[in-house]
Ligand code: SF4
């Protein structure tokens with residue numbers, strides 16, 4: 001070492017660093033949910049460091065039309081932690097564009113975790129399940145995240161230069177915040193009036209859904225879906241949590257599948273990248 | 286049915302719709318009804334030209350279409366040949382307003398036939414027989430009502446994928462960024478259910494519109510106003526029939542626009558339709574029917590002409606409206622002799 005020049009020293013240092021890093025990221029062939037007392041709610045929570053990572057290869061959704069013809073997101077890196085009653089996943093993928101503003105022709109970044117309702121050998125189809133074999137989907141969206149993070153619920157929050165002369169439901173003699181006023185506002189927002197979960201404003205950036213095949217996605221019973229997504233230079237890091245799959249005891253397995261939409265690539269609905277079923281192991285006592 | 290010859294582009298229809306249905310948050314840019322000046326107007330921008338360019342070989346063989354529809358031309362992985370308007374494409378709702386087809390030289394004055402032309406094309410959702418919006422939705426959130434053919438987006442089921450916006454060649458579905466769902470013309474179904482014509486019809490200043498129910502071609506009834514105009518007289522034609530959706534808004538083509546342009550918009554029947562319209566002064570039934578447009582709020586299911594009066598009735602035959610084909614002429618002399626006043630016209 002005494003006579004090592006600076007170049008060699010740098011190379012050795014880099015190797016040591018790489019070794020240290022690769023030691024930090026333990027890669028597994030399946031998604032392994034480690035046990036922890038607290039469920040991490042934030043993507044940067046220290047608890048994630050202890051969980052191994054599964055890098056799931058993604059393929060385009062090419063079963064139902066409209067299909068995604070050009071592959072985009074190559075892989076999603078998944079970690080999981082359980083506190084015995086709930087399970088949290090952290091999904092990370094590369095996407096330098098942050099797409100979280102809804103609008104005509106503008107799609108939102110999003111991701112989802114899919115788990116069969118029942119633990120059984122004969123699995124539902126990985127593409128949204130099938131009749132008689134229900135899948136539970138927990139779905140996160142970037143535009144919901146922006147609204148949870150504090151973006152307001154007016155057109156000015158989306159288009160800062162917008163001017164609007166008149167909304168009939170915000171005009172006199174209706175008192176602001178009165179029942180009559182709210183009732184009238186609903187008439188001009190039919191999706192909200194019907195309670196469509198898709199329409200904001202939102203308190204959580206995720207929703208519980210169920211499906212029995214492509215095109216059947218609908219509101220599911222609450223599995224306590226929560227989540228939080230943070231965008232950095234390279235891409236998204238998103239935590240999605242929900243109840244532990246029913247009957248999944250310690251050291252038992254079920255399956256999970258993942259999907260990612262890149263808004264910047266105009267992906268939404270069936271235009272998405274997805275994985276097949278990946279074994280999901282609940283580790284622990 | 287819209288008679289393009291009578292439209293004055295006052296946009297009363299546009300506002301009647303806007304104030305009734307799209308005054309909400311996220312609907313600011315939406316015009317379920319719009320009126321564009323042809324040849325240059327379009328909303329959203331170039332909605333028609335873009336698809337006309339994309340759709341290969343729109344060949345007609347007489348009255349038969351030999352080309353491909355947007356369903357048959359769907360690329361791999363798609364259900365229809367479509368495209369997505371960008372946000373900016375909605376920014377010029379009245380682009381090309383009153384621009385005529387060519388240059389008007391200095392010193393020109395109005396002469397007939399017009400040395401240059403333009404006309405107004407009022408547009409709403411066509412409530413197509415084969416709706417591309419419906420075909421495009423992977424969730425089945427769009428449905429066509431069996432009872433009246435009205436095409437609706439289920440606001441509870443829609444998840445805002447905007448596939449319908451992409452698929453509709455007429456660009457008559459709009460994404461609402463505040464509710465996250467796609468919305469479109471609902472043909473004022475709560476009114477139609479009561480036998481009353483939609484808002485843009487009853488508020489039309491030019492009385493260019495007539496709403497009703499069209500029979501299948503083989504079941505046309507000579508006393509149904511729409512059957513008579515579409516199936517029997519063939520005077521009213523669908524917009525861009527080559528797209529293959531069988532749109533249910535029928536247009537009486539503008540008789541002062543070149544027949545070649547009308548053919549591109551309304552198909553090979555345009556020439557004959559223009560001729561038939563020009564002949565209306567000699568065709569009493571047709572002339573009478575044209576007087577029925579905008580004469581009543583109610584949906585007219587049957588008509589009958591007797592002399593110079595046309596009677597519109599409901600499905601059961603009860604009269605709804607009687608319209609004289611000639612209005613009585615009142616002359617107001619410039620000088621009111623009784624009151625010793627000179628009358629002036631107020632601007
Ligand atoms: S005009 Fe467009 S939105 Fe209306 S029914 Fe036809 S395809 Fe659907």
Ligand code: SF4
Pocket residue numbers: 291292293294295296297298299320405407488489490491492493
């Ligand atoms: S209200 Fe009637 S005349 Fe006025 S623009 Fe609309 S369709 Fe034309």
